Amino acid sequence: MKFYNGKILLPLTFFIAFFIGLVSFQKNMLGSVDNDFFAGLDRFSQILVTGRIIAHDAHVDDQGWNLGSVTINGVLEYSDNNLNTFNELVKKNEVSSVIYFPYQSHYGIQGAFFLWLHDTFNIDDVDGLQFVNSIFFSLVIAALSVLFIRVYDWKFALVFFFVMVTSPWVVSFARNMYWVPFLWFLPAVLSSMLYLAKRPLIKGLLLVGVFFSVFIKSLAGYEYLSTITIFACSVFIVGPFFRTESVNYAYNVRMAALVFATCVVGFLCALVIHAEMRGDSVASGLMNILEQDVKKRTYGDPAAFDPILRESLTASVVDVIRKYWFDWKTPLFFGIPAYLLSFATIFFLVGFCYSFFRKKGFDLKPMVLIVFFLLCPMSWYVLAKGHSFVHTQLNYVLWYFGFMQALVYGVIVYLLIIGADAYRFLRGLGVKGMVIAALLPCLLVLVGMFLSARELDKEQDRIFESSVDSFDVGADFTVILSKSKELIFFKKDCAAADLNNTFFVHAYPEKSESHTGMNSGFLNLDFKMPSSSKGKKWLSKYYGSCTAVVELPPYSLGKLDVGQYTLPDVVIIWKESLSLAGKYYSGSVTPFNLTDGNWLDGIFRFNAAFFVENNFVNRQSLKVGDNLLLGGSGKREILRIDYSAEYISVFLDGEPLNPALDGYPNKVLIYKY
Known part of the structure; x- marks a missing residue:
């Protein structure tokens, strides 16, 4: 630890971590994630930020809301590329109409922030705005990693940083303008500084900083607040187990409780501001948020919400956790396949038991580390069960609030202990032991090769199945x-x-x-x-x-x-x-499962249009001039098709469609098949 106490090494470590993080988070230069996943993760949510910028530049009333989507010339583009589309149309003087649809689920401070960046620094493209986000996220992760050297030890700090910059989920989220993920970890940076601070005045200022960091995060959205809060408190619970000197555990528990309370107060202050915007009074606004937002994301009455949400509200907590443990579609980090998650957990438990019998007592540090950090993702999976059931394209990122790093750290610790003991034991057996010592790694390598080959086979099988x-x-x-x-x-x-x-x-x-x-x-x-x-x-x-x-x-x-x-x-x-001309790969399509200010069950509220997922089958089966048969609106002709990276918008003749009979989950039949 003394090695890192110098005036040069800590800043140098911070700078190197910042640079590595920046190139990984902005450009995926470490190759941590598939490029399609990196480019496409939740681009839809960013239209709420770019939509606010477009509305401002088009001089459209924002109705007092900082986030929202827009239609440009009657077209809603479900991608953050809408900003580039708008700028190109402005250059050609081809913008005839812009309509703004506010997003009211939270205050949306990120919309105001990126609009300020756009105006102040004349940043007109998505990449430029995302680069600012990547800078902030890299600063926060680098700071947290350096602080963890002192809070825990250099080994855990190194593992934490390595997992963060090679996680496909963290790297893909890092730039996102809606999620502004540097706000997820900023409270932990300030609470780590608070844990290390000595002077009462500095402690007081840092506690105020924790309040404002959670307050601002809540203004940017309430997602993952339980995870963020527990992660911020973790240094006071887990950190003392890494100290060699005498520790006042009661004091640290009180400080953890104080940080927790401060986070709650920050959230409540943001909630009051949001409630004033949602209702005629704070009380009515709070009731509106509870009924319209909170219940549908947690444990609301399934009968009170849209049928598409009922499965998430009737699903059990066990169903949700099972999804996030077994249904990975990406590697864990650094290309390590997801099936090793269960193997690593079993090995950790075996190592813990082995350490107990070896030392005749519990080695609490790794267990406290992994159990407390397990609470971070589990808190959201349990408390926001409805949200987690629906948003499996997002919430895997919660495993990286300490748990994944703690698991890796524990596996390495026990691997070194068991490996050293096994070597000493085999060495004592003489020649026979040395032969076994040589063959055992070969056997492990062979097992690893077999498992790796099975994963390759599954991946190739999926290609043929698709x-x-x-x-x-x-x-x-x-x-x-x-x-x-x-x-x-x-x-x-x-x-x-x-x-x-x-x-x-x-x-x-x-x-x-x-x-x-x-x-x-x-x-x-x-x-x-x-x-x-x-x-x-x-x-x-x-x-x-x-x-x-x-x-x-x-x-x-x-x-x-x-x-x-x-x-x-x-x-x-x-x-x-x-x-491929004239080929149809399906006789029907299903409108996309989305309801917001513009769409109801995938049906456009204002014109005869619907949208579907953009995949090869759908785009080859929908052609201008073809006839469709809808359950409620009957026979319609396709007049226009608009393509974006993720969605296909299909515009039909006639009056607006019937969402109840035409929208999701109903099928739209293709006449010409």
Whole structure:
């Protein structure tokens, strides 16, 4: 610990941590997460921030609310790209109307903050605004990691930082303008400083800082407040177990209670401000928030809410926790597969028991660390059960409020203890023991290779299961069109294949006139086969194969040209043309499950329109001029289709649709199939 007490090493550590965090959080330069996941995580929520900016620039009344969505020329774009769209239309003088729909679930201070940045520093693009967010988040995580060196020890601080910058969830959330995640960890920074402070005046100022940090976080949204509060209090409960000197545990418990109370007061002050905006009085506003927001996210009466929420309100807490423990769709961190979560937990418990028998007593430090940090995610999964059941695309991030780091720390501690004892034991057996010592790691490596190969097999199996169409093309490749948005090149035996030459994919839109900026009427998606595309895991059934995934454009395609050519002389090695014109991959679509100020069960409230998820099946099955049959509104013709990265908006002839009979979960039949 003394090594880090110098005037140079701590600032240097902070600067290095800040820089690494910034390049990871803003650009994913560590490769911590799949690029599609990184680019796409909850872009929908950011339209509430960009919508406020657009309304301001268009001189539209914000009705006193800091967040909201907008329609531009009658179109609601479900992506933060709406700001870029608006700016382009302004340059062309093609903005005819902007309508603002306020988001009233909280005060929305982040909307005011990013609007101020936009006005003050003339930041007109999403990347620039997100960069500011990444700077703040990197500062907070770097500060927290450095503080943890003193609160806990350098080993836990290093584990904490490493997990944060390599977690696919943390890295993907870091830039988000709606979530402003630096506010999640700011209270913990201030409470850690409070834990280390000596002077009463400094302690008082830091406690005030804790209040304002939670107050501001609550103005930006109430999500995860129980997790944030427990995490902020954790230093006073867990920190003393890392001290070698005498500790006043009663004092630390009192301080933890004081920090907890301060966080609650900060939340209540923000709630009162929000309540004044939601009702004629604070009391009526509080009742409105309770009935409309709190109950539907926790334990409200299922009969009192939209049917789409009933499953979340009737589900048990056990169902929710099971989802977040077993249903991971990403690695844990640093590419470590999610199935190891259960193995790591079992190993931790075995290590704890082994340590007990070895030392003839409990080693409380790792257990207190992991149990208390387990309370952080569990508090939200339990208290906000309804919210957690619905938002599985978001709430996995809660595992990184200490629990994931504590688990890794505990596994490393017990692995070193058990490993050292095993080595000493085997060494005492002489030659036989040394042979076992040499073979045991080999066996463990073999088991690890087997498990890793099984994960590769599952991943490849999912690719084939998602296939909606496939074509055998040149060089013994198979081209697979997946249900989502991807074109997959697959070759079973790549041992003798020449993968160094460039592959080309030319995507021709079905309506080329609606998609400009393409060479010769197509989008060029040429690529080099990555070295990681080969199946290199010996025990995998796909060993020796190679796979490459190409993200297709978000609109309907009429044709794909695929092949391979040499450089620099550009000689075509092989080429195939895949016709998609007139192909329908489904006879129906289902409106998206969303209700807000603009949409009711996926049906547009103001015009004859609905929207669906943008996947390959939906976009190839919906075509302008086709007829649809809706349960309540009957036969309608498709007049226009708008594509965004995540959604497809379908505009029909006639009067507005009937949400009850046409909207989710009802199916819309496609006549021309």
